[in-house]
Amino acid sequence: MNRASRSNSIIPKIIIFLGTLSVVGIILLFFRRSVEQAPVRVKPDTDDKLFTEIIRASEPALLKLWADGHSMVKGPVRCKEELILEKKIGRAYLDCQPHLWQCFWQGGVTGDSPSLKVDLFGQSYHVVANSSFPAIPSYSEYPRFYEMMKLTGSHLNLHYGYKIQLSVRELPGLRQDLLLTDSCRDTYLPERVYGYGKRPASGEGFLWDNFGRRIFVDRFYVTNQMVNEWKILTQGSINPDRSVWPLPAILSLTEQKEYCSFLGKRLLTAEIFDAASMTPTDFKNPKPLKVVRAQTPWQRDLGKSFLGVARINPDYQLTPLDCQLAQVEGCNEKYFTSDSASWMGMNYPLGFFPESLENTIEPKLNLKASSRFLSPSSPLHELGVRTHWSGEVQSPGVAFRCYEEVEP
Amino acid sequence: MMVIILFFTQLVMADAPIKWENAMSIVERHEFYGNSELITKPKDSWQVLFGLTFLDASFRVSKDCIYYRVPGDEPGRIKIRAVPSDVECSQEILASGDSETNEISDLMMTTQSDSVVLEFKRSGKKEKWEARMTKDWNRPEPKPLLSSADYKSPAIIALAPSPETRTRLIPLKDSVLCHDVGSDCMEKSASICGDCESGWHEVPNGCASGPKFCGNIKCGAKGMPACRRGSVWQRKEIPRDCRINSSFAWCSPGLSVNCEGDRAYCR
Secondary structure, three states, rough: OOHHHHHHHHHHHHHHEEEEEHHHHHHHHHHHHHOOOOOOOOOOHHHHHHHHHHHHOHHHHHHHHHHHHHHHOOOOOOOOOOOOOOOOOOOHHOOHHHHHHHHHHHHOOOOOOEEEEEEEEEEEEEEEEEEOEEOOOOOOOOOOOOOOEOOOOOOOOEEEEEEEEEEOOOOOOOOEEEEOOOOOOEEEEOOOOOEOOOOOOOOEEEEEEEEEEEEEEEEOEEEEEEEHHHHOOOOOOOOOOHHHHEEEEHHHHHHHHHHHOOOOEOOEHHHOOOOOOOOOOOOOOOOOOOOOOOOOOOOOOOOHHHHHHHHHHOOOOOOOOHHHHHOOOOOOOOEEOOOOOOOOOOOOOOOOOOOEEEEOOOOOEEOOOOEEEEOOOEEEEEEEEEEEEOOOOOOOOOOEEEEEEEEO | OHHHHHHHHHHHHOOHHHHHHHEEEEEHHHHHHHOOOOOOOOOOOOEEEEEEEEEEOOOEEEEEEEEEEEOOOOEEEEEEEEOOOOOHHHOOOOOOOOEEEEEEEEEEEEEEEEEEEEEEEOEEEEEEEEEEOOOOOOOOOOOOOHHHHHHOOOOOEEEOOOOOOOOOOOOEEEOOOOOOOOOOOOEOOOOOHHHOEEEEOOOOOOOOEEEEEEEOOOOOOOOOOOOOOOOOHOOOOOOOOOOOOOOOOOOOOOOOEEEOEEEEOOO
8 A cells, every 4th residue: 555655656756857857858949949040041032142142052062173173083084185084193183173173064073964952942953064165175175164364453462263154053044153263272381480401510591581471382383284274375385195284394494484473473482492391390489599400391300211211221112101201213103192291281392303493592503403313312302402403494304383472 | 914014013123233242342332321321411412322343254343333313303313333443433423324223212221241232212112222242251361271362362253244344454564563661661552462464572671561563573683672581580679771781681692782762672
């Protein structure tokens, strides 16, 4: 009897407890939903406005396709007139790559009828690029899905971009022109005190600083594909061999400067190259009391790197990691690999190709000679070590890159 | 009959120009008309309500000026006229509009950082025109791995249709002074170096930002501006006077820094 009455008295308490819990839960759920649903968007009442909303909503997908192009390519591409992707070409080549943009919209990446799906106002829309720009015969007979634009007097300090035109399949007749900028090309050189040249025997050598300046350095060498665009816009003839488009452009010194100038940039200088290559000892202090000159981008002392070991041991066997850091003689040929990136994101500080540098401090030392054409034991594989280049096109060729100074 | 109704509906419901969906900025807003206030004065006069700038498909900045003739003896009118971006709307206030909308009354204007709304009655019926700025974009702080493109502009820029007339393409030629900075380091005029045809160069004068000229020259060469070396690397205060201490600049070997006023050249 006692047991029965005890159980009778517990059941209502459990019911009350569960009931209270449910009410509190429902209240919490209500508040959570109301917070999530706060930004209610109303479907525009006209097609024009709806179209604009869809284009704006498609921007993340557009950016992914453009600036993160390599992530869109899962298998082989079917556009031999635009892209020949050999194994030696790294996937970074596909980012901000107009030929991939052309290939994608021609159906060479995902198949026929490519589109970017946008879910908006409870409906799916399909954004497509239009092939509304004239064909470039030296590329292909196919009308282009973009147009290269040299920008002058735009008030935006932009010198170059790609014009595209978008439509929405569900809203025929409406079009929007857009400009894509090349946000994959260069990287910022932080404001610091920097040193020029190799480790001085005594004293501090040449120091300089870039406080108050906005300097951006090309991450990779200028390629034949980039130079082709310059040639097309300046009525020159392009290099038709698609297999070399991702490779460094081999130009004379005069042409290198003209190319950079065309884009509002300059040929990279020796002191900026050193600043971009030599890892600072103290990242947190941009005004260090002593500016240490690193001998390699990844080891302050060359002796501790594979290049130092190779100087002592002529039988040194290169490892795959060595070749990722600095492509020297004996390494496989590879391009657009980002494993060699310096502390601020510039690739190929040592090895790879000889590189042209403007040098106003020691004008005759205008070539970073360290390259894939020199044995790993070469004394030229050291930061700050440079030789002279006459400026003429020669074998095996001198690569180059540009930098841009933007007003703060 | 249906066609007539549709036509009539279209006419009454005429909307703001579609390009207003992609305006870049609101400029020259009338300073005295408050947000959501009826505009009633000065009667029978044309007023500049605001200007809207656009980047057009030819990559020129164009501007639409929006004028209002305040109703008085005559009904109100809205006039839209495209002008070159460097022309003040007030300069063309009496010129004819590219489009004009008549029988306007009870007009109110509301501007915010990313939109402008005109509410009014046309022939007694309420209408609302809205212009929206393209993605609200602020220049990011420079940081490692940031690209110059991302520093200078949004990654995707919407372009307005190219107006057929009245826009000018005026890239600045080499050697034009595009950023005037005085010897006291004060800016004499805002920089227009973004308009230079092929980049710009600075003539160092020891200021955080020195005067700049259009053109891509080789600093440090004979007769050319010296190269900028900065002042922080010395780790001490130096007098900012080119003739006393020109260590903020350098020249190629064999040349020396020559001060022309406060500006450093190589001789």
